[in-house]
Amino acid sequence: MDGVDGGTSHSSHSATVDLSRDSPAVVDLTGKVHRLPCCIKYDGPTSVSHYFKPKPTEMEVDGLRVEEAYFRGRKLHGTTIALPQGYSGFILGKKSDVKEGNNTKSDCWETNATFQNVTVWNHDAMPSKDDAFLRVFHWFTVANALHKPVTDEDLEFTCID
Numbered sequence: 001m002d003g004v005d006g007g008t009s010h011s012s013h014s015a016t017v018d019l020s021r022d023s024p025a026v027v028d029l030t031g032k033v034h035r036l037p038c039c040i041k042y043d044g045p046t047s048v049s050h051y052f053k054p055k056p057t058e059m060e061v062d063g064l065r066v067e068e069a070y071f072r073g074r075k076l077h078g079t080t081i082a083l084p085q086g087y088s089g090f091i092l093g094k095k096s097d098v099k100e101g102n103n104t105k106s107d108c109w110e111t112n113a114t115f116q117n118v119t120v121w122n123h124d125a126m127p128s129k130d131d132a133f134l135r136v137f138h139w140f141t142v143a144n145a146l147h148k149p150v151t152d153e154d155l156e157f158t159c160i161d
Helices: 138-147 152-156
Strands: 012-018 055-061 064-071 074-082 089-094 098-100 104-115 117-122
Touching: 064 117
Parallel strands: 012 104
Antiparallel strands: 055 064, 064 074, 074 117, 089 104, 098 104
C-alpha cells in the first residue's frame, strides 16, 4: 500500500517523438550510416573515418555495387542501399525526463540526425539481394499495398461469388 488514502499509487509512462528536421542541430548522415556484422561494446566518440575506410570496387553482384573495407583486420564486403522513396532514417536522442502531474513520466525523443541510405557489410559473403537485411526492404512494398485506400475501381474488379 502506497498512498495516504490507503490505495495503491499508479504511475503512468508516456513517450513523445519529435521528428523535426528543421533544427540546425539535425545532421544529415546520408552516406555515413553502416551496419556492421559485429557488436562493438563502446558508445563514446571516436574518429571512425581514421580507421574505417570503405572503398568502391569494380565488382557488382545481383545488381548491387560492391564496396570493400577492413575492420580490425577483417575484410568486409558491402553495398549501399537507398531507403525507398518516401522513407527516411532517423537517429534519435533522448531529452531529459519530463515529469508531469499525477505521477506521469514522459520520455521525449528528438531527431539528432537523418539519413537516406545505409551501407550493409558482410564478413563471410558478398552482398546479395538474398541477405536478410536487404530482404526487409521488400516489406515496404507489402505495407504500402496493405495500407493503400481501396477505390471504387478496385472493388469493380473484385469478384466474389
